[in-house]
Amino acid sequence: MKMDRIYGIFGLAALVIVAVAVGLAVDAGAYERKSNREKRVRVDVKPVQLTPGQPAKFEVQMNTHSETLGEDMVAVSSLKDNLGRIYQATTWQGSGPGGHHREGVLEFPKLADNTESITLIIRKVADVSERTFEWSVEH
Template sequence: MVQSNDVGAVTFEVKWLGEKNGNLQLKVEMNTHSVDLDGYDLGKLALLRDDAGKEYLPVFWDSPTGGHHREGVLTFQITDSENQYFNLIIRDVAGVEERTFHWELGAG
Protein backbone atom coordinates (compact mmCIF):
# COMPACT_ATOMS: atom_id res chain seq x y z
CA MET A 1 0.00 0.00 0.00
CA VAL A 2 1.36 3.39 -1.02
CA GLN A 3 0.62 6.54 0.94
CA SER A 4 1.42 10.08 -0.13
CA ASN A 5 1.83 13.47 1.49
CA ASP A 6 2.21 16.67 -0.54
CA VAL A 7 2.25 19.26 2.22
CA GLY A 8 4.80 22.00 1.52
CA ALA A 9 7.31 21.92 -1.32
CA VAL A 10 8.11 18.19 -1.15
CA THR A 11 5.85 15.29 -2.12
CA PHE A 12 6.41 12.00 -0.29
CA GLU A 13 5.24 8.58 -1.41
CA VAL A 14 5.81 5.74 1.05
CA LYS A 15 5.26 2.07 0.26
CA TRP A 16 5.03 -0.63 2.92
CA LEU A 17 7.48 -3.35 1.82
CA GLY A 18 6.96 -5.55 4.86
CA GLU A 19 9.33 -7.75 6.81
CA LYS A 20 12.67 -8.91 5.48
CA ASN A 21 15.27 -10.78 7.57
CA GLY A 22 13.62 -9.68 10.83
CA ASN A 23 13.47 -6.03 9.79
CA LEU A 24 10.59 -3.87 8.60
CA GLN A 25 11.20 -2.00 5.34
CA LEU A 26 9.51 1.01 3.76
CA LYS A 27 10.28 2.49 0.36
CA VAL A 28 10.30 6.30 0.44
CA GLU A 29 10.20 8.58 -2.61
CA MET A 30 10.66 12.35 -2.32
CA ASN A 31 10.01 14.74 -5.21
CA THR A 32 10.17 18.50 -5.54
CA HIS A 33 11.01 21.26 -8.00
CA SER A 34 12.34 23.75 -5.47
CA VAL A 35 14.36 21.98 -2.74
CA ASP A 36 17.66 20.08 -2.83
CA LEU A 37 16.70 16.81 -1.14
CA ASP A 38 20.28 15.59 -0.69
CA GLY A 39 20.56 17.47 2.60
CA TYR A 40 17.78 15.44 4.23
CA ASP A 41 18.96 12.25 5.94
CA LEU A 42 15.85 10.22 6.71
CA GLY A 43 18.01 7.95 8.82
CA LYS A 44 18.00 10.84 11.31
CA LEU A 45 14.63 12.46 10.53
CA ALA A 46 12.34 9.41 10.56
CA LEU A 47 11.00 7.13 13.26
CA LEU A 48 8.42 4.37 13.50
CA ARG A 49 5.87 4.30 16.34
CA ASP A 50 3.83 1.20 17.15
CA ASP A 51 0.39 0.84 18.72
CA ALA A 52 1.92 0.69 22.22
CA GLY A 53 3.74 4.01 21.69
CA LYS A 54 7.17 2.39 21.36
CA GLU A 55 9.46 4.25 18.97
CA TYR A 56 11.99 2.68 16.62
CA LEU A 57 14.79 4.57 14.89
CA PRO A 58 15.93 3.43 11.46
CA VAL A 59 18.87 1.04 11.43
CA PHE A 60 19.51 1.85 7.78
CA TRP A 61 18.55 4.47 5.17
CA ASP A 62 19.66 3.30 1.75
CA SER A 63 19.29 6.19 -0.71
CA PRO A 64 21.62 7.58 -3.35
CA THR A 65 21.73 11.35 -3.81
CA GLY A 66 19.31 12.71 -6.37
CA GLY A 67 18.81 16.47 -6.03
CA HIS A 68 15.09 17.10 -6.61
CA HIS A 69 14.08 13.43 -6.89
CA ARG A 70 15.20 10.90 -4.33
CA GLU A 71 14.15 7.44 -3.26
CA GLY A 72 15.39 4.81 -0.90
CA VAL A 73 14.52 2.16 1.65
CA LEU A 74 14.14 2.82 5.38
CA THR A 75 14.86 -0.25 7.52
CA PHE A 76 13.71 -0.68 11.12
CA GLN A 77 14.48 -3.51 13.52
CA ILE A 78 11.16 -4.52 15.06
CA THR A 79 11.13 -6.81 18.08
CA ASP A 80 7.36 -7.21 18.61
CA SER A 81 5.41 -9.04 15.90
CA GLU A 82 2.02 -8.51 17.61
CA ASN A 83 1.59 -4.85 16.62
CA GLN A 84 -1.80 -3.68 15.35
CA TYR A 85 -0.50 -0.62 13.52
CA PHE A 86 2.57 1.49 12.81
CA ASN A 87 3.02 5.20 12.17
CA LEU A 88 5.99 6.38 10.15
CA ILE A 89 6.87 9.90 11.23
CA ILE A 90 9.18 12.10 9.16
CA ARG A 91 10.22 15.36 10.77
CA ASP A 92 11.60 18.68 9.55
CA VAL A 93 11.72 18.27 5.78
CA ALA A 94 11.32 21.47 3.72
CA GLY A 95 9.68 23.46 6.50
CA VAL A 96 7.07 20.82 7.44
CA GLU A 97 7.41 19.98 11.12
CA GLU A 98 5.97 16.48 10.92
CA ARG A 99 4.44 14.11 8.34
CA THR A 100 2.70 10.93 9.49
CA PHE A 101 1.94 7.79 7.49
CA HIS A 102 -0.30 5.15 9.12
CA TRP A 103 -0.59 1.42 8.43
CA GLU A 104 -3.18 -0.88 10.04
CA LEU A 105 -1.88 -4.43 10.32
CA GLY A 106 -5.05 -6.13 11.52
CA ALA A 107 -5.47 -8.56 14.39
CA GLY A 108 -2.61 -10.91 15.22
Protein backbone atom coordinates in the same frame (compact mmCIF):
# COMPACT_ATOMS: atom_id res chain seq x y z
CA MET B 1 -4.23 -41.94 -23.01
CA LYS B 2 -2.80 -39.11 -25.12
CA MET B 3 -5.83 -36.87 -24.37
CA ASP B 4 -5.43 -37.48 -20.61
CA ARG B 5 -1.84 -36.32 -20.87
CA ILE B 6 -2.84 -33.17 -22.81
CA TYR B 7 -5.58 -32.36 -20.29
CA GLY B 8 -3.08 -32.89 -17.48
CA ILE B 9 -0.58 -30.49 -19.04
CA PHE B 10 -3.26 -27.84 -19.64
CA GLY B 11 -4.57 -28.29 -16.11
CA LEU B 12 -1.11 -27.89 -14.65
CA ALA B 13 -0.44 -24.80 -16.79
CA ALA B 14 -3.75 -23.25 -15.70
CA LEU B 15 -2.94 -23.96 -12.05
CA VAL B 16 0.47 -22.28 -12.38
CA ILE B 17 -1.05 -19.22 -14.07
CA VAL B 18 -3.68 -18.85 -11.34
CA ALA B 19 -1.09 -19.28 -8.57
CA VAL B 20 1.18 -16.61 -10.08
CA ALA B 21 -1.73 -14.20 -10.63
CA VAL B 22 -2.96 -14.62 -7.05
CA GLY B 23 0.56 -14.22 -5.68
CA LEU B 24 1.10 -11.01 -7.62
CA ALA B 25 -2.29 -9.64 -6.58
CA VAL B 26 -1.62 -10.36 -2.91
CA ASP B 27 1.89 -8.91 -3.07
CA ALA B 28 0.88 -5.82 -5.04
CA GLY B 29 -2.09 -5.04 -2.84
CA ALA B 30 -0.65 -5.98 0.54
CA TYR B 31 0.01 -2.39 1.59
CA GLU B 32 -1.21 0.83 0.08
CA ARG B 33 1.18 3.55 -1.06
CA LYS B 34 0.53 6.75 0.91
CA SER B 35 1.46 10.29 -0.05
CA ASN B 36 2.01 13.63 1.64
CA ARG B 37 2.40 16.85 -0.29
CA GLU B 38 3.29 19.90 1.77
CA LYS B 39 5.52 22.90 1.07
CA ARG B 40 6.10 21.83 -2.54
CA VAL B 41 7.62 18.44 -1.62
CA ARG B 42 5.79 15.20 -2.31
CA VAL B 43 6.72 12.19 -0.18
CA ASP B 44 5.38 8.76 -1.24
CA VAL B 45 5.79 5.76 1.05
CA LYS B 46 4.91 2.09 0.61
CA PRO B 47 5.73 -0.66 3.10
CA VAL B 48 7.94 -3.35 1.63
CA GLN B 49 7.90 -5.49 4.78
CA LEU B 50 5.64 -5.10 7.83
CA THR B 51 5.75 -8.44 9.59
CA PRO B 52 5.91 -8.81 13.38
CA GLY B 53 9.29 -10.27 14.34
CA GLN B 54 10.94 -8.92 11.15
CA PRO B 55 12.63 -5.60 10.35
CA ALA B 56 10.17 -3.03 8.98
CA LYS B 57 11.08 -1.72 5.51
CA PHE B 58 9.57 1.11 3.49
CA GLU B 59 10.08 2.29 -0.07
CA VAL B 60 10.31 6.09 0.06
CA GLN B 61 10.25 8.54 -2.85
CA MET B 62 10.61 12.31 -2.50
CA ASN B 63 10.13 14.77 -5.33
CA THR B 64 10.25 18.55 -5.63
CA HIS B 65 11.23 21.24 -8.08
CA SER B 66 11.87 23.96 -5.53
CA GLU B 67 13.83 22.50 -2.59
CA THR B 68 17.09 20.63 -2.12
CA LEU B 69 16.38 17.30 -0.43
CA GLY B 70 19.36 17.09 1.89
CA GLU B 71 17.98 15.28 4.93
CA ASP B 72 19.67 12.34 6.63
CA MET B 73 16.73 9.94 6.28
CA VAL B 74 17.86 7.75 9.20
CA ALA B 75 18.04 10.77 11.52
CA VAL B 76 14.63 12.21 10.56
CA SER B 77 12.60 8.96 10.49
CA SER B 78 10.97 6.92 13.24
CA LEU B 79 8.13 4.42 13.72
CA LYS B 80 5.55 4.35 16.48
CA ASP B 81 3.43 1.25 17.05
CA ASN B 82 -0.06 0.88 18.51
CA LEU B 83 1.37 0.36 22.02
CA GLY B 84 3.50 3.52 21.89
CA ARG B 85 6.85 1.83 21.25
CA ILE B 86 9.25 3.95 19.20
CA TYR B 87 11.61 2.41 16.63
CA GLN B 88 14.44 4.55 15.22
CA ALA B 89 15.43 4.02 11.59
CA THR B 90 18.60 1.96 11.20
CA THR B 91 19.50 2.25 7.50
CA TRP B 92 18.70 4.13 4.31
CA GLN B 93 19.60 2.33 1.10
CA GLY B 94 19.06 4.82 -1.66
CA SER B 95 20.05 8.14 -3.15
CA GLY B 96 22.19 10.42 -1.05
CA PRO B 97 21.41 13.92 0.16
CA GLY B 98 20.94 16.67 -2.42
CA GLY B 99 18.95 17.24 -5.55
CA HIS B 100 15.24 17.33 -6.26
CA HIS B 101 14.47 13.59 -6.45
CA ARG B 102 15.38 10.91 -3.91
CA GLU B 103 14.31 7.34 -3.46
CA GLY B 104 15.36 4.38 -1.40
CA VAL B 105 14.44 1.84 1.23
CA LEU B 106 14.23 2.90 4.86
CA GLU B 107 14.74 0.09 7.39
CA PHE B 108 13.81 -0.19 11.08
CA PRO B 109 14.44 -2.82 13.79
CA LYS B 110 12.22 -5.89 14.12
CA LEU B 111 8.61 -5.13 14.97
CA ALA B 112 7.33 -6.58 18.25
CA ASP B 113 5.22 -9.72 17.85
CA ASN B 114 2.04 -8.02 19.11
CA THR B 115 2.26 -5.00 16.79
CA GLU B 116 -1.13 -4.27 15.18
CA SER B 117 -0.54 -0.89 13.55
CA ILE B 118 2.32 1.50 12.91
CA THR B 119 2.85 5.15 12.12
CA LEU B 120 5.90 6.20 10.11
CA ILE B 121 7.01 9.70 11.07
CA ILE B 122 9.35 11.69 8.82
CA ARG B 123 10.40 15.01 10.35
CA LYS B 124 11.70 18.28 8.94
CA VAL B 125 11.62 17.60 5.21
CA ALA B 126 11.18 21.06 3.61
CA ASP B 127 10.50 22.61 7.02
CA VAL B 128 7.41 20.45 7.64
CA SER B 129 7.59 19.46 11.31
CA GLU B 130 6.11 15.97 10.76
CA ARG B 131 4.73 13.92 7.90
CA THR B 132 2.87 10.84 9.16
CA PHE B 133 1.87 7.66 7.34
CA GLU B 134 -0.24 4.94 9.02
CA TRP B 135 -0.92 1.26 8.27
CA SER B 136 -2.42 -1.76 9.99
CA VAL B 137 0.04 -4.64 10.30
CA GLU B 138 -1.09 -7.86 8.65
CA HIS B 139 -0.47 -11.05 10.63
